[in-house]
Amino acid sequence: MIHLPNDDNCCGWYASLPPSAIQKRLNGDEKADFVVVGAGFAGLAIARRLAHHAPTARILLIDAQQVGQGASGRNSGFVIDLPHKFALEHPNPEHKQKILRLNRYAISLLVTLIEQHNIDCQWSATGKYQGAVGRRGQARLDHFAQLMRELGEPCHNVEGKALSAVLGTSYYQRAIYTPGSYLMQPAALVRGLADNLPENVERFENSPIRSLSREGKRWLLQGDHGSVSTPTLLLGTSIFTREFGWLKHRLLPVMTFASWTRPLNETETDRYGGQLNWGLTPADHAGTTLRMTIDGRIMVRNTYKYVPQYGHSVSNSLRQKIQQEHRQAFLARYPELEAVPLTHTWGGTYAISRNFTNFFGQLDDGVYACACDNGVGAAWGTVSGTLLADLAAGVDSSLLADIQAVTGMPALNPPEPFLGLGVRSKIRFAKWQSRSEL
Ligand SMILES: Cc1cc2nc3c(=O)[nH]c(=O)nc-3n(C[C@H](O)[C@H](O)[C@H](O)COP(=O)(O)OP(=O)(O)OC[C@H]3O[C@@H](n4cnc5c(N)ncnc54)[C@H](O)[C@@H]3O)c2cc1C
Known part of the structure; x- marks a missing residue:
């Protein structure tokens, strides 16, 4: 069973925006070339880049909530270029230079999109x-x-x-x-990014995925009023990735x-x-x-x-x-x-x-994810989502090599109640x- 996000309805950033246009819900049975779950910084970047690589493919972007209601729309609005907190303490200078280069690439992608689509999000x-x-x-x-x-x-x-x-x-x-x-209005930025996705990305909001199963070579995602099957699933679901059965005891x-x-x-x-x-x-x-x-x-x-x-x-x-x-x-x-x-x-x-490690890569046959940004996800979600689409599409680059070098496997957690006692x-x-x- 997939436990869903339960974000409050009190986010100031979201409340200060005009009401969003009503988006489609997942209704009926669909088939797609790619399914992206999660429409935060990571999922939006995955979907956009996939559409660039496969302009005739059918790409579905699905979120349990409205765009802007997840963590990507309710953060403090810093888009930070520097390696943050624990990453900054890394003993290898090259590791930190790679993170810096990746974050700055994310910022350049966001700057281009904000300018290109005139996204009004207090970007400064x-x-x-x-x-x-x-x-x-x-x-x-x-x-x-x-x-x-x-x-x-x-x-x-x-x-x-x-x-x-x-x-x-x-x-x-x-x-x-x-x-x-940089600073920005996070709910306005993610909404602006979602409203300007390429044409072959179909977006479904308020469409929680309740279960995931394997049917031959395809993945079947079941929602409340419909389902979708796909050979390639990309998860931009941050902490909720563990609900889909992967990284379960690591996040x-x-x-x-x-x-x-x-x-x-x-x-x-x-x-x-x-x-x-x-x-x-x-x-x-x-x-x-x-x-x-x-x-x-x-x-x-x-x-x-x-x-x-x-x-x-x-x-x-x-x-x-x-x-x-x-x-x-x-x-x-x-x-x-x-x-x-x-x-x-x-x-x-x-x-x-x-171990403050970010996950980036393939989780299963036809399943990819970038998860666990350790709380600094505006730049990281953007760059890891973009490069995850490159990985799934088989497009190589030095940035892809960089992100593979600085990410890894999040450490295994001890069992409860020791985990809870320790973290608290x-x-x-x-x-x-x-x-x-x-
Ligand atoms: C208060 C606060 C302040 C922060 N400040 C900053 C900051 O200033 N700068 C910064 O860089 N980071 C900040 N962060 C962290 C940052 O917001 C996150 O790291 C980032 O938004 C993660 O992006 P993401 O796209 O990976 O995941 P998310 O934004 O969490 O997106 C995951 C999406 O998956 C969807 N989902 C989950 N399960 C399902 C399901 N079963 N079916 C369908 N959809 C599903 C969710 O609804 C969600 O929209 C802050 C976080 C908080 C909470």
Whole structure:
């Protein structure tokens, strides 16, 4: 049995868009040359590239939800070029250069599509701040700067008045600015990408796949009101890949949560005193991500939960508690904006692995997947989806060789209850370590 995503209906990015046009549902029995499941960054990139390689093939792109309601539409909107967090600590410099090249290729693909189709998604070449509070955060920033130097990547310190003039708060003691990241409105971007797919991609939304079976040389995917059979199945299903029977004990489902304000009015903007359109990630891993959007909303993201049943395991009281924590984080930075409410609080589920390894490749006869981006999937989903289509179509390139070199098999997890105990205590410990940046 395939357990489905259970994303809340509260995502601010999605709510701020006009209603989307109603898309087809999977109805009746279909046959296709290729089926792509999952219409996030990965699935959209797979479908687009497959259509490029096989312009006369019938390609079905199927999602359980509406495009933009999955993690790809509910993230913090950073498209990061640098290897992130754990990948940045990799001992082999060549490994990191390959990730950098792959991420930058993803960014160039997105830039081209956004320009070509005039996708209105607040796309901006803003770079990114990494902000520190306290001694531990400062030490992590020094370490980050050292890693940037080793990588040959530009970065500079911003502190004091120069920093508070950008952020509108003196909460952070110092930040390191790196110029290569972009910001966007995630729900608008994925919707724009989906609305401009090549003609031979047929998109089905609100069409959960409930079971998968083998019929001779074809795969049969069963939905609520129809089915589809195909010789070639490509999964852009992130953590849900394990529900289809692969990587079952190798992926860890983690949720993280965000809240934002309505756009600040003129008086509030004056009181805030910072700039519009910037993004800051915490120097310490489990701290708060902060964004000021181009239209004047402040967004905070923090809190990690291990969610073996995805969103089903998040109770209303937990949501309320998280919203209160977000409010505290907001007021700690912007006490002068006490009258500004947080209008939306939402969560999203993604996959990590214990060895922080991404999976990319063939899982079975005629089945391919890219899964487990360890929480930085905007660039990675785009590039891994694109190159997965190349792999399935037999198209070789140096980028394909790069992605095969930097990906691998996510580590096997211990059985429950040890897994849950271990992950939860790691999350608690990381939260405690990062407490000054929460
Ligand atoms: C709050 C939050 C903030 C984040 N911030 C950032 C950030 O700033 N930058 C960044 O790079 N990453 C960020 N991430 C991570 C990023 O969002 C994900 O890594 C990325 O979206 C994964 O993309 P994907 O296409 O692989 O998977 P997803 O976007 O998860 O897409 C998988 C799709 O598969 C569909 N699906 C699953 N099961 C089925 C089924 N049985 N039948 C049909 N469809 C199915 C789902 O509905 C879903 O739409 C954040 C995540 C969250 C939750």
